[in-house]
Amino acid sequence: MRNLWEVLARRRDYRLVLGAGLVSLTGDWILRIGLAFHVYALTGSTLASGGLLLASFLPLVLLGSPAGVFVDRWDRRRTMVVTNLLHALVLLPLLLVRDGDTLWLIYLVILAQSCLQQFFRPAEQSLIPALVEAPQLVTANSLNSQANDISRLVGAGAGGILAAAGGLPLLALVDAATYLIAMTFLLGVRHRPERVKAERVGGVRVAVRGIKGEWVEGIGVCLSGPALRLVFVFGLVTGVGEGVMSTLFAPFVSAELGGDGTAYGLITSSQAVGGIAGGLIAAAVGSRFPAAKLWGFGAVAFGLIDLALFLYPLFWKGLAPAFACMIVVGVPGAFMVAGLMTVIQRLTDDASRGRVFGALFATEGLAVLVGIVGAGALGDVVGIIPLLVVQGLGFSIGGVVVLSRLRILTPAPAEPVPAVV
Incomplete structure (x- = not known):
């Protein structure tokens, strides 16, 4: 509890970054849910709705890793401020969408927002270690x-x-407002690191060569040791599982549990309840344990609970266990994510952290796409439950491997960061 109080009460810059993320992410979910509703209402086509997913994933796969080069070159606070401002501006074309003929504007906006997100997420994860002390990272x-x-x-x-009250214009305006509020929070962050790696002379060709060299160097860092290689393999395996889950969970609820669309929505959202509780518990006591152990044990427990969720319909019918499993799984999920992010931040130095996070997010995005395609192709052939079981096994086995490699996942402690109230 002491670390929780220290972080929230004494780390002013971190509070502002946390508040900015909370506000802008809420706007993202408002737009995401509202857009899915609006696109289907305009077209009546599930294919058109699926295009939203494609537009959001392509930049992650194609731009995620190169974007990390610029995150390492630029001031990360300034990068987050500018991307929030641009997020608000690129939402404006949504005000012009009236019917199916202007549907392309929605895909263009989602594509642009996803491109911006590839700069924001690595910048945020890379900035956090500079705002708190090393023991407070978890x-x-x-x-x-x-x-x-x-x-x-x-x-x-x-x-x-x-979406029902004001349609797409209201969704766009609300989401834009959340980005502007988040930008205001970030403008109050006082942390100003000195970091200038960009080429200043030599013309465009030299600058491009420098960017390419830094990107290659960043990939080398990602593959440079067994610890980071383990991080990337874990991301690949569990990313495929997440793609399978996102594709087959709705059919699972319908075909195996006998639930309707309302049940699916409630079961899916119930995981957030456990995640909130798990995040609070991890924030209060997580610093007492090594981050790698939080990651490993969290992954094992997460996978086992998922396996219980996917297998119980073979023995008992009903929706209650599904709700219970989805709530409970949020707790080890919070420990797993907190431990994994902390391990990555401690394994990397400030000069390369953005490239490592960018490459990891791109790897996970590609793995999710593989899982989505694989589940769509094999779902009717192999069956829903067997494929979902693979997802649970991936997390559990991955967690066991992490626990067997704890020695390589624990670097030397870093210097403390002065508190700013």
Whole structure:
């Protein structure tokens, strides 16, 4: 509890970054849910709705890793400020969408927002270690995880209501307002590191060569040791599982549990409840344990609970266990994410951290796409439950491997960061 109080009460810059993330993520969920509702209402096509997913994933796969080069070159606070401002501006074309003929504007906006996000996420994760002391990293990452769940719970509910009340213009304006509020928070951050790596002379060709060299150097860092290689393999395996889960969970609820669309929505959103509780617990006590252990034990427990969720319909029918499992799984999920993010931040130095996070997010995005395609192709052939079981096994086995490699995942402690109230 002491670390939780220290982070929230004494780390002013971190509070501002956390608040900015909470506000903007809530806006993201409002827009995401509302857009899915609006696109389907305009077209009546599930293919058109699926295009939203494609538009959001392509920049992650193609731009995620190169974007990390610029995150390492630029001031990260300034990068987050500018991307929030640009997020608000690129939402304006949504005000012009009237019918199916202007649907392309929605895809263009989603594509642009996803491109901006590839700069924001690595910048945020790379900035956090500079705002808190090393022993407080688990607490800070746990609070970030909790903010994600709170924003999903609030934004998902508000998105449907706002879409019905004011349509796409209201969704766009509300989301833009959240980005501007988040930008205001970030402008108050006082942390100003000195970091200038960009080429100043030599022309465009030299600058491009420098960027390419730094990108290659960043990939080398990602593959440079067994610890980071383990991080990337874990991301690949669990990313495929998440793609399978996102594709087959709705059919699972319908075909195996006998639930309807309302049940699916409630079961899915119930994980956020456990995530909020788990994030609070991890923030309060997580700093007492090595981050790698939080990651490993969290992954094992997460996978085992998922396996219980996917297998219980073979023995008992009903929706109650599904709700219970989805709530409970949020707790080890919060520990797993907090531990994993902390391990990565401690394994990397400030000069390369953005490239490592950018490459990891791109790797996970590619793995999710592989899981989505694989589940769509094999779902009717192999069956829903067997494929979902693979997802649970991936997390559990991955967690066991992490626990067997604790020695390589624990670097020397870093210097403390002065507190700013």
